[in-house]
Amino acid sequence: MYIKICGITKLDQAQAIAQMGVNALGFICVRASPRYISATAIAQITSSLLAAQAEIAEGSPKFAELDLIGVFLNASFSEICETVTQAGLNAVQLHGDESPEFCTEMRSHLNIIKPKIKLIKALRVKDQAGLEQAHLFSNVVDAILLDAYDPHMAGGTGKTLDWQMLRDFRPACDWWLAGGLSPENVAEAIALVKPHGLDVSSGVERTAGDKDLSKVEKFIQRCIGDRTALAHHSSAG
Numbered sequence: 001m002y003i004k005i006c007g008i009t010k011l012d013q014a015q016a017i018a019q020m021g022v023n024a025l026g027f028i029c030v031r032a033s034p035r036y037i038s039a040t041a042i043a044q045i046t047s048s049l050l051a052a053q054a055e056i057a058e059g060s061p062k063f064a065e066l067d068l069i070g071v072f073l074n075a076s077f078s079e080i081c082e083t084v085t086q087a088g089l090n091a092v093q094l095h096g097d098e099s100p101e102f103c104t105e106m107r108s109h110l111n112i113i114k115p116k117i118k119l120i121k122a123l124r125v126k127d128q129a130g131l132e133q134a135h136l137f138s139n140v141v142d143a144i145l146l147d148a149y150d151p152h153m154a155g156g157t158g159k160t161l162d163w164q165m166l167r168d169f170r171p172a173c174d175w176w177l178a179g180g181l182s183p184e185n186v187a188e189a190i191a192l193v194k195p196h197g198l199d200v201s202s203g204v205e206r207t208a209g210d211k212d213l214s215k216v217e218k219f220i221q222r223c224i225g226d227r228t229a230l231a232h233h234s235s236a237g
Ligand SMILES: O=C(O)c1ccccc1NCC(=O)[C@H](O)[C@H](O)COP(=O)(O)O
Pocket: 006, 007, 026, 028, 030, 033, 034, 035, 071, 072, 073, 095, 147, 154, 155, 156, 157, 158, 159, 178, 179, 180, 181, 199, 200, 201, 202, 203
C-alpha cells in the first residue's frame, strides 16, 4: 500500500515521517493554503533527506524510494518547472482544473528537466459524473488521486468522499484515495474501496501544516494492518 503524507511544512517532521517508511511526502505549493511552503523551504527539506539518505546503512532503500511531491493548483508550466528544479521535487500533483491536454503537455515540459518525474492528477469528486472524468486522465498520468469536493476549499478539507461510489472504480492507472482519512477510518476505507494508495493531511495534524507524529504513526499502522515493524512494510501498491 502506497502512503502519502501531505501538507508537510517542517524539516524535523519531514525527517521523522520519512523514517517511518512512507512512500511520499506532499508539499503544498499553493500560496492561499495555510499549508503553503516556499520552494526555498522545500529545498532545505529535500536536501536534508538526500543527505540523510547518503548516511543510511546499506539495505535500507526507503529514502531512495521516497516521492517528494509538489502540489499545484492551476499553476503555469513555468511556475511548476521552476519550483520542481528549485525545490528538488521528483513528483508533481495537479490539484486544480487542469485538463488531460494540460497534463500531456505538462509531462513533456517535465521530461525535459527530469525524465523520471511522476505526474499525479487530483480530482475533487462531487458526484458520479465527476468520477467518470478520471478515466480521461488514466493514460496521461502515473496516478489519479480522488479527493473530496468542497465549494470553498481546494484541498486539505478533512471531508470524506462517498466511498460507496468508489467500490467499482478501476481506472487504467494507479489511484490513491484522499479526503478526510484518519487513523480511525482508514482501515474501513481500504476494505471498502481497495485503492492502490492513500493520502492524508488534516487527519494527522494538530493544526494546519503541523503534523502530529503519533497520529501519523497510527495512520501507517492502520494502513498496513497494525504491524508494529513500520520500517519493514512493503512499498508495493
Ligand atoms: O492541503 C491543502 O491545504 C491544499 C490546498 C490546496 C490544494 C491542495 C491541498 N491539499 C492537497 C492534498 O493532497 C491533501 O492531502 C488532500 O486534499 C487531503 O486532505 P485531507 O482531507 O485533509 O486529508
